[in-house]
Amino acid sequence: MTTLPIARRPEEVATRTFDWGTIKWLVTPHLDAGADLTTGEVIVYPGKGHAPHVHPHEQEVIYVISGEGVQTVGEDGEPFPIVEGDAVYIPANTLHSTYNTIWRPLRLVVVYTPGGAETGLDELPDARILEPGVAPLWAQANEG
Numbered sequence: 001m002t003t004l005p006i007a008r009r010p011e012e013v014a015t016r017t018f019d020w021g022t023i024k025w026l027v028t029p030h031l032d033a034g035a036d037l038t039t040g041e042v043i044v045y046p047g048k049g050h051a052p053h054v055h056p057h058e059q060e061v062i063y064v065i066s067g068e069g070v071q072t073v074g075e076d077g078e079p080f081p082i083v084e085g086d087a088v089y090i091p092a093n094t095l096h097s098t099y100n101t102i103w104r105p106l107r108l109v110v111v112y113t114p115g116g117a118e119t120g121l122d123e124l125p126d127a128r129i130l131e132p133g134v135a136p137l138w139a140q141a142n143e144g
Contacts, residue, residue, distance in 0.1 A: 006027070006032055008026050008027070008031075010024045010026065010041060011132060011133055012132050013025060013026060013031075013132055014129050014130060014131060014132055015129070015130040015132075015134065015135075015136055016121060016122065016127060016128070016129055016130075017127070017128045017129075017130060017136045018050070018121075018124065018126045018127060018128075019048070019126045020044060020045060020048040020049055020050050021042060021043050021044040021045050021048060021050075021100075021105075021106075022042070022043045022136050023040050023041070023042050023043075023118075023121070024040055024041045025038060025039075025040040025118055026039050026040055026041065027039040027040075027115075028040075028115050028116065028118060029114075029115045029116045030116065030119065035115060036113065036114050036115060037111055037112060037113040037114065037115040038110075038111065038112040038113075038115030038116065038117075038118045039109065039110070039111050039112075039115075040109070040110055040118070041065075041107065041108070041109055041110075042107070042108040042109075042110050043105045043106070043107055043108075044067075044069065044098060044099070044100040044105065044106040044108070045100060045105060045138065046100055046102060046103050046104060046105065046106075047100060047101075047103075048099070048100055049069070049097060049098055049099030049100060050097060050098060051097060052072065052095050052096065052097040053095070053096070053097070054093050054094060054095050054096070055090075055092060055093070055112065055117060056092065056093050057092055057093070057114070057117065058092055058112040058113060058114060058115075058117055059089070059090065059091055059092050059112070059113050060089075060090040060096070060110060060111065060112050061087060061088065061089055061090070061110070061111045062082075062087065062088040062090070062098065062108050062109075062110050063086075063087045063108065063109040063110075063111075064082050064083060064084050064085060064086045064087075064106070064107070064108055065084065065107035065108060065109060066084050066104075066105075066106075066107045067083075067084065067100060067102060067104055067105055067106030067107055068081065068082065068083050068084075068100075068101055068102045068106065069081070069082050069098055069099050069100045069101050069102075069106045070082065070098075070099050070101055071088050071096070071097070071098050071099075072095070072096055072097045073088065073090055073094060073095075073096045074094060074095060074096075075095050077095070077096070079099075081101075082098075
């Protein structure tokens with residue numbers, strides 16, 4: 001656990017990789033004593049996205065740093081475009097998904113409150129945890 005003041009660079013934390021992208025958790029209750037939220041950077045690979053899911057007890061805010069995609073929020077939520085500068089609020093226990101629609105990475109800042117449940121992502125079958133400073137390898141399958 002860290003003590004105040006807290007300043008952390010992305011290269012100082014582990015990288016979580018998935019088939020659809022990467023996550024770096026920068027502030028979490030597990031890293032920072034007294035933190036009641038989780039903040040991280042998410043990169044969604046071109047043409048990829050994550051399956052619709054819910055966070056039963058956590059609200060989420062997504063802020064688009066760069067790129068373009070489509071977002072869904074709600075059981076019957078119609079996909080809507082998200083672009084640089086947009087913010088999306090997702091209430092707790094609300095079905096949602098994010099998909100990158102262009103050729104370059106979709107970069108997001110995500111905030112969960114309360115924090116802590118993000119550790120559940122480490123149990124997903126496609127989750128890989130890379131040590132701090134280790135860069136993920138991006139690959140695209142050639143379809144023939």
